[in-house]
Amino acid sequence: MSIHAWFKRKKKAKEAAYVRERLDIPGNLWVKCYKCSEAIFASDLETNLKVCPKCGYHFKLTAGERIKQLVDNNSFKEIDANIRSTDFLNFNDSKSYAKRIEATILKSHLKDAIVIGPAKIDGVNCALAVMDFSFMGGSVGSVVGEKVARLIELAVEKKCPAIIFSASGGMRMQEGIMSLMQMAKTSAALGRLRENGLPYISVCTDPTTGGTSASFAMLGDINIAEPGALICFAGPRVIEQTIRQKLPPGFQRSEYLLEHGMVDMVCERKKLKATLGTILKWFNER
Amino acid sequence: MSDKKKKNNNNRFVLEFEKPLLELYEKLDGLKEVSSEGKMDMGEEIRLLEKRIETVKRDIYTKLTPIQTVQVARHMQRPTTLDYISHIFEDYIELHGDRNFSDDPALVSGIAKLNGRSVVVLGQQKGKTTKENIARNFGMANPEGYRKALRVMRIAERYEKPIISFIDTPGAYPGIGAEERGQAEAIAKNLREMAELTVPFIAVVTGEGGSGGALGIGMGNRVLILEFAIYSVISPEGCASILFRDAKRANDAANAMKITAKDLLKLDVVDEIVKEPVGGAHNDAKQAASFIKSAVIKNLEPLLSLSHRELIADRYNKFRKMGIFVEE
Numbered sequence: 240m241s242i243h244a245w246f247k248r249k250k251k252a253k254e255a256a257y258v259r260e261r262l263d264i265p266g267n268l269w270v271k272c273y274k275c276s277e278a279i280f281a282s283d284l285e286t287n288l289k290v291c292p293k294c295g296y297h298f299k300l301t302a303g304e305r306i307k308q309l310v311d312n313n314s315f316k317e318i319d320a321n322i323r324s325t326d327f328l329n330f331n332d333s334k335s336y337a338k339r340i341e342a343t344i345l346k347s348h349l350k351d352a353i354v355i356g357p358a359k360i361d362g363v364n365c366a367l368a369v370m371d372f373s374f375m376g377g378s379v380g381s382v383v384g385e386k387v388a389r390l391i392e393l394a395v396e397k398k399c400p401a402i403i404f405s406a407s408g409g410m411r412m413q414e415g416i417m418s419l420m421q422m423a424k425t426s427a428a429l430g431r432l433r434e435n436g437l438p439y440i441s442v443c444t445d446p447t448t449g450g451t452s453a454s455f456a457m458l459g460d461i462n463i464a465e466p467g468a469l470i471c472f473a474g475p476r477v478i479e480q481t482i483r484q485k486l487p488p489g490f491q492r493s494e495y496l497l498e499h500g501m502v503d504m505v506c507e508r509k510k511l512k513a514t515l516g517t518i519l520k521w522f523n524e525r
Numbered sequence: 526m527s528d529k530k531k532k533n534n535n536n537r538f539v540l541e542f543e544k545p546l547l548e549l550y551e552k553l554d555g556l557k558e559v560s561s562e563g564k565m566d567m568g569e570e571i572r573l574l575e576k577r578i579e580t581v582k583r584d585i586y587t588k589l590t591p592i593q594t595v596q597v598a599r600h601m602q603r604p605t606t607l608d609y610i611s612h613i614f615e616d617y618i619e620l621h622g623d624r625n626f627s628d629d630p631a632l633v634s635g636i637a638k639l640n641g642r643s644v645v646v647l648g649q650q651k652g653k654t655t656k657e658n659i660a661r662n663f664g665m666a667n668p669e670g671y672r673k674a675l676r677v678m679r680i681a682e683r684y685e686k687p688i689i690s691f692i693d694t695p696g697a698y699p700g701i702g703a704e705e706r707g708q709a710e711a712i713a714k715n716l717r718e719m720a721e722l723t724v725p726f727i728a729v730v731t732g733e734g735g736s737g738g739a740l741g742i743g744m745g746n747r748v749l750i751l752e753f754a755i756y757s758v759i760s761p762e763g764c765a766s767i768l769f770r771d772a773k774r775a776n777d778a779a780n781a782m783k784i785t786a787k788d789l790l791k792l793d794v795v796d797e798i799v800k801e802p803v804g805g806a807h808n809d810a811k812q813a814a815s816f817i818k819s820a821v822i823k824n825l826e827p828l829l830s831l832s833h834r835e836l837i838a839d840r841y842n843k844f845r846k847m848g849i850f851v852e853e
Contacts, residue, residue, distance in 0.1 A: 453716075
């Protein structure tokens with residue numbers, strides 16, 4: 240092997256590890272916990288709902304994994320799967336938005352950063368939306384906004400509660416002002432749901448930040464957070480740059496939000512389904 | 526691109542791209558001095574020069590690039606919300622406090638009369654000097670600001686008064702206290718509640734429409750924007766440092782994000798562009814205010830006859846249809 244090839248190989252391996260880490264997809268037999276660095280057998284991690292058995296770190300889930308963990312057998316039916324983002328501003332940074340969409344669809348096997356549809360949890364019907372951070376950081380553009388609005392309309396139509404799992408870095412800058420308007424659109428739709436006397440449960444997972452938290456993620460009748468999730472309006476780096484101070488430990492994590500009254504509970508993943516079931520049944524009693 | 530501002534002896538702030546004006550201003554000042562000393566009548570020359578200045582200004586301002594527009598929107602001397610309120614409304618009485626935590630000086634609100642009609646007005650308040658800006662937190666509201674806004678909107682609703690809001694903020698304040706007191710929740714709640722208001726609501730973007738902090742008081746039945754104001758999901762500098770990996774590429778980011786009044790009108794995010802005086806609102810606050818006043822009155826008129834239900838539907842439909850995507 241030439242020395243060039245050797246370097247190339249090393250670089251490639253590094254890149255692959257980086258991508259894996261970013262997507263939180265354990266690609267090997269063994270997975271290293273990002274928090275405690277424990278080596279975990281991949282299948283153990285799966286059976287433990289992708290929570291580190293040693294330190295309790297909650298790995299990010301794809302929308303598919305989340306739905307599988309959460310809903311009653313095969314009760315989820317995806318709707319509006321064929322809405323796709325389009326590069327209407329001809330936005331170009333290091334890559335054009337159009338190409339970025341194509342590449343992300345190929346890589347993630349998703350059409351955008353959210354999956355919606357009717358589902359059953361513990362036997363109760365609900366309208367469920369699950370965001371997926373691996374699709375462009377779960378950023379909210381026209382497609383996510385539209386699907387959230389449609390999901391809420393589905394709940395109104397079926398007279399059932401709406402549940403939204405957020406996993407999002409905020410609004411999708413490549414759609415400019417139109418992404419900002421999705422905050423207005425989704426919040427207005429939630430107002431309608433409320434007018435119709437229907438409950439909304441928001442589950443904030445790591446991360447739920449920016450415009451996502453400043454719209455649908457913070458508007459639940461009940462807000463639930465997964466342990467250790469970053470939930471905030473302005474990210475820690477932005478705040479540090481603005482105030483030029485170090486931030487307190489645990490700042491903007493789920494437990495901190497619970498302490499400050501912004502979420503009703505921090506719920507471990509293994510208790511999530513049962514908790515949601517109990518809450519849904521409470522609302523469902525007529 | 527540079528946002529360096531030059532200040533000459535007559536207290537004029539001249540932006541980098543306004544440089545061609547600098548020489549003319551100096552000449553004008555010279556002529557005026559001679560004239561005031563009474564040595565010579567320079568009336569005719571002064572008039573001609575003023576005309577020339579107008580032409581050059583108009584020329585410059587019709588060709589502004591997006592990043593130059595950003596500089597005008599952020600101009601230190603650009604009229605603030607309180608300037609507009611004093612020019613546009615009568616009998617303004619400021620209302621303070623969110624009744625929960627404190628009063629936010631970065632967002633002002635009150636009751637007033639518009640052409641004799643009782644209305645509620647509110648908006649972010651920037652300062653014109655460093656001292657003022659520190660007191661006003663540069664127009665960046667905390668959660669209590671958004672909660673105060675909602676409180677006065679509720680007053681408007683209870684007593685059936687239209688709402689006029691003025692948007693001019695770099696964004697909602699990113700600070701520890703703001704996060705602890707629920708900046709995200711405060712904005713989110715405003716969005717939901719604004720959608721359900723039973724009174725006519727006009728929002729006017731007068732300067733910087735900075736992201737969620739702007740939208741937090743911006744869900745009007747009609748959204749107007751001043752000619753050289755901007756409205757954006759993130760500042761060009763922020764976008765440049767995240768997507769372009771270089772804060773210095775703000776120019777590219779400003780071009781890419783489509784943040785000028787014209788672009789926003791094309792995207793149907795705003796309903797109307799309100800003309801500014803030649804050379805921008807900071808050249809003539811009174812005239813800028815009178816343009817805003819007539820635009821607000823004109824847009825308010827048709828809303829006054831709508832029922833509660835129609836007003837909510839009008840606003841809901843407006844925002845519900847925003848978004849561009851492909852459905853296969």
